[in-house]
Amino acid sequence: MSDDEYEYDYGSDADYDYGSDQGEEQQDDGNDELIEIENSYYEGDDVKSDDPQQAIRLFEKVVELETKQGDQVKWRFKALQRLVVIYFGQKMYDKMVERYRAMLQYLGSVTRNECTEAINAILDAIAAVTNVQVLSEMYEITLIALKTANNERLWFNTNLKLAKLYLESRKIPELERLITDLKATCQNPDGTDDISKGNYLLEVYCLEIQLCSMTLNAERMRRIYPRTLNLNAAVSDPRIMGIIREEGGKMQMAEGNWEEAYNELNKAFRSYQECGNTRARDCLKYLALASMLSLSDINPFAAPEAKVFSDDVEVVAMSDLRQSLEANDLARFERTVNNRKNRILDEPFIMKYLEPLRRRMREQVLINMLRPYQKVTLKYIGQELNLSFTEVELLLIDLISSKKLKALLDQPEGLLILDSTHNASNQEPLLKWMNSLEGLGKDLLDQYC
Numbered sequence: 001m002s003d004d005e006y007e008y009d010y011g012s013d014a015d016y017d018y019g020s021d022q023g024e025e026q027q028d029d030g031n032d033e034l035i036e037i038e039n040s041y042y043e044g045d046d047v048k049s050d051d052p053q054q055a056i057r058l059f060e061k062v063v064e065l066e067t068k069q070g071d072q073v074k075w076r077f078k079a080l081q082r083l084v085v086i087y088f089g090q091k092m093y094d095k096m097v098e099r100y101r102a103m104l105q106y107l108g109s110v111t112r113n114e115c116t117e118a119i120n121a122i123l124d125a126i127a128a129v130t131n132v133q134v135l136s137e138m139y140e141i142t143l144i145a146l147k148t149a150n151n152e153r154l155w156f157n158t159n160l161k162l163a164k165l166y167l168e169s170r171k172i173p174e175l176e177r178l179i180t181d182l183k184a185t186c187q188n189p190d191g192t193d194d195i196s197k198g199n200y201l202l203e204v205y206c207l208e209i210q211l212c213s214m215t216l217n218a219e220r221m222r223r224i225y226p227r228t229l230n231l232n233a234a235v236s237d238p239r240i241m242g243i244i245r246e247e248g249g250k251m252q253m254a255e256g257n258w259e260e261a262y263n264e265l266n267k268a269f270r271s272y273q274e275c276g277n278t279r280a281r282d283c284l285k286y287l288a289l290a291s292m293l294s295l296s297d298i299n300p301f302a303a304p305e306a307k308v309f310s311d312d313v314e315v316v317a318m319s320d321l322r323q324s325l326e327a328n329d330l331a332r333f334e335r336t337v338n339n340r341k342n343r344i345l346d347e348p349f350i351m352k353y354l355e356p357l358r359r360r361m362r363e364q365v366l367i368n369m370l371r372p373y374q375k376v377t378l379k380y381i382g383q384e385l386n387l388s389f390t391e392v393e394l395l396l397i398d399l400i401s402s403k404k405l406k407a408l409l410d411q412p413e414g415l416l417i418l419d420s421t422h423n424a425s426n427q428e429p430l431l432k433w434m435n436s437l438e439g440l441g442k443d444l445l446d447q448y449c
Contacts, residue, residue, distance in 0.1 A: 037065045037075050044082065052086050059083045063102075073109045080106075081118045085125045093134050096126075100138065104145040116154050119146075123161055135165070156185065156200060163207050172215065179208050198231040205231075206240045209247045221251050242271035246283055249290065253353065258294035265290050266300070273305045281309055288318040289350055292325050292357055317342030325361055328368045330385065333361050362387070362395065367405060370418055378414045389414070 044058030062079040066072060080103035087096035100122065107115050119142060129135050139162045146155040159182055166175040182204045186197045193201055205228045212221035228244050249264035265287040272280035287300045300306060301319045309315040317336055321344075324333035337344050337354065344350055362385050369384060370376060382392045396416060399405035408417040 033065060033069065037062050037069075040065070041075050041079055044079070048082060048086060052090055056083065056086055059086070071109075073106045077103060077106050077110050077114070077118070081122065084122050088126050088129070093131065097134075097137060097141070101141060104141065107145060107149045107151075112151065112154075115149070115151065119154065119158065123158065127161075127165065132169075152185075156182065160203060160207070167207065167210055167214070170214065172211070175207070175211055179204060179211065182207075193227065193231070195231065199237070201231055202228060202236070202240050202244070206243050209244055213247050213250065218251065218254065221247070225251060238271040238275040239277060242268050242275065242277055242279065242283070244268075245271060246279070246286075249286065250349070253286075253290060253293075256356075258290055259296070262287065262290040262294050262296055269300075270305060280305075281312060281315060284309060284315055285318045285347070286349060288315075288322055289353055289357065292322055293353065293360060295360070313341060314343055314347075317344060321357075325364060328365045330361060330365045333358075359395075363399060363404065366395065366399070370405070370407075370416070374418055376416050376418070378416060381416070 040058045041062045044055040044062070047058070048055035059079040059082050063076045063083075066074075066076040066079075080099050083099045084096050084103060087093070087099060103118065110118075123138070123142070126135060126138060139158065142158050143155060146158060159178055163175055163178045163182070166172075166178065182200075186194055186200045186204060188194050195201075205224055208224055209221060209228070212218070212224065225244075225248050228248075245264050245268035249261045249268055252258075252261035252264055265283060269280055269283040269287050271277075272283055284300065284306055290296075291298065291300050299322065301310075301315075301322070306315075317339070320336045320342075321333060324330070324336060336342060337358075344354075366381065366385060369381075378389055378392045378396070381387070381396075382389055385392070385395075387395070393409070393411070396405070396407070396409055400407055400409065406419065408419070409415075410417055
């Protein structure tokens with residue numbers, strides 16, 4: 001077979017499309033740039049801790065290259081997020097703010113999850129900044145951008161973050177303003193709470209309750225606290241309810257409502273345990289304190305949730321105090337309190353109620369000590385309880401008047417006369433006589449003073 005038998009139609013030069021090769025070359029160039037953008041991003045991510053300056057150059061390169069590509073923002077959004085954090089670490093605050101503004105311009109071009117993760121990561125990173133002006137500017141920029149982007153949940157959460165920072169730094173006027181703004185977003189036109197936003201309201205009230213605690217505004221706390229219990233939140237977040245219940249328990253403690261305080265602190269402890277909050281340990285100590293003051297038969301340390309703290313020195317110390325109360329062992333009680341390793345004297349909240357607890361302990365010891373006697377001298381009682389004669393008198397008068405002790409007090413002789421058959425009605429004439437004397441004394445003072 002000869003070559004002449006075959007005819008090949010190569011076509012003319014005019015028929016050849018050179019543009020297709022150029023198109024392929026342009027496409028290859030575009031792919032190369034995309035690969036370069038991606039590689040630069042990951043290289044920057046690898047060196048951001050060891051060589052921040054090199055990371056800055058690489059991330060800025062990503063922003064520059066992808067900007068030339070057009071509308072694609074995937075890599076430049078991530079790179080800008082990294083740049084904000086690096087500039088913050090290098091204390092280059094002007095560049096940090098500049099790149100943050102640039103990143104926020106692309107909120108409408110990324111998903112809500114990407115937006116939320118980026119903003120939260122940046123705000124968490126800068127939370128430790130001591131320059132209040134810079135911190136305020138970053139939050140202000142964020143909130144304006146989120147309002148424009150119509151991202152209500154992230155706007156609300158960002159305000160909450162800022163409010164918590166104000167709470168920690170005790171910036172009361174700023175915190176009050178934020179609470180007012182947040183409340184306004186959770187209310188009906190007539191100013192009542194919008195119960196459909198129960199979860200939002202709980203978070204706002206949680207902040208306000210902590211503010212009341214910080215400013216010692218008990219009256220405001222009493223108004224707010226019941227509202228938190230009436231909210232129909234879809235899911236009560238244990239992180240929020242733990243704080244609310246703890247502050248509610250402390251409010252009840254301040255008013256001497258020991259049983260109510262015990263119930264609230266018990267719920268707070270369980271909420272903290274549920275969410276793994278480290279406040280659970282301190283809350284357990286306060287719960288033990290309330291249980292002793294209320295003379296509750298329920299031992300909080302027997303609960304399964306409390307077992308994880310069985311080796312904690314401070315929790316064991318509170319357990320020892322309870323055992324001392326149950327055993328009427330005043331000496332052990334005082335040893336436990338004064339042992340510096342137990343740090344009871346270093347805990348301001350416990351110290352606030354140490355004297356009422358000590359009095360409760362003395363009452364228990366005294367009532368138990370008097371069981372075998374019909375008569376006993378006040379001097380002997382003072383020696384046993386390590387109290388002065390006057391302190392013993394006052395303690396006995398309180399016990400008799402509150403009907404916890406059935407006895408007569410012979411003050412001239414310094415004797416306490418106990419009668420097992422003496423009932424409450426036998427003591428009423430004595431109490432009336434004491435009240436009459438008190439009233440007569442006041443009348444005499446009014447006449448001659």
